[in-house]
Each structure stands twice: as C-alpha cells, then as structure tokens.
Amino acid sequence: DGGITQSPKYLFRKEGQNVTLSCEQNLNHDAMYWYRQDPGQGLRLIYYSQIVNDFQKGDIAEGYSVSREKKESFPLTVTSAQKNPTAFYLCASSPIGTGGFNEQFFGPGTRLTVL
C-alpha cells in the first residue's frame, strides 16, 4: 500500500534536547512538507522541499531544521532553540505538476510533548 508513515506516534523530550521526527513516503512524490498543528490555530507550514537536496523555509521555521537526502524521506529536527515545541506535527507529500493544484497527502502525525 502506498502512503506516508511518520514515527514515532508519540514522543517525549526533555527541555534542551534536540529530537528528530521521521517522515517516509512511497508515493513517488517530489514535494514534501512539514506542518505544525496547535489547538485553534490550524496548520502552519514549517519547511517544504520540492526536490532532493533542496528545501525552503515556511512560515514558522525558527527552531527547526530538515534534510532531504532521499526522495522518500524528509526528517524534521526540533532543536532546543524552539521555544514552545509541544505540538502535533504532520508530514505531507504531493506530486508536482504543471499548473493547477497538486493534492497533498498527509501522514498520521507525531505528537511531541516537552517535559
């Protein structure tokens, strides 16, 4: 079955520690995205990548880092510089076509809690 997997589902971290969230897709999509979800705020874009070895900051990139070494993988690192990292993190992917909208497909999410 094609899809997007995120691991782990729940993650706990102590203040001051970096933590990496995994996102893998086997849909052969070129683009991948990371969103942060907080109650009452919808989804906000952290980073996105349209091609291997290239990525762009979204609206709330501070305190986060990403890499795109493989088409299938787009891990997100939440660094100690992120002041309020407790949130639900969603990864998505989409094909890239010529014009129009390219539907984004979402993973099941990772809930990060900072203790």
Next chain:
Amino acid sequence: AQSVTQLDSQVPVFEEAPVELRCNYSSSVSVYLFWYVQYPNQGLQLLLKYLSGSTLVESINGFEAEFNKSQTSFHLRKPSVHISDTAEYFCAATFNQGGKLIFGQGTELSVKP
C-alpha cells in the same frame, strides 16, 4: 495577506440534524479551495475540493460545499449528520497555481445522539 477564516471553532449538533461549517477566504483572482477532515490523533484526509467548473462540489459521504465568489465563501454542508462525522474540519486555500496551502483555524464538529 491572504487568509482563510473559519467562523466557528466548535459546532455541536444532534444526530440526523443538518449542519453548516462556515469558511471565508481573502479575495483573490485565482483560488483553489478545499475541505479536509481530521479524526482524533490522525492525519488529514481530503474531503472535497473546488478547482474550477461547477461551484457545487460533493464528497462521497454526503457533504457538499459551494464556491461563492461574491461572498468569498466556501461553506461545508450536510443535510443529515451521523455520529461518525464527529471530527475536526479544516478549510484550506491555494491562492495561485502552485502556491502554498493556507489553512483555516479548524472547526470541531461534535455529533450527539
């Protein structure tokens, strides 16, 4: 700035009653509109989308939404809801071809027996 606004954060409704979840977007020459559904502790699933053509779009589970350009709205409706429709619903928009997806704040639909 381009934006999407969902006017209700929570909508409680009884089973088999009709429901409307409201969504407004900032005016734009070109806009694509979407409704996503999120069940507890899960990712988002696309419910329906408006790209062009007929202004009334439908989902397979009885939801429909109407693109209203003059009102800059894309409200989601269902004539009779089920307990299983309980979820959070997000309205989203892309304001130009290939642009970023911008989400509203979400509406929590709670269907009670």
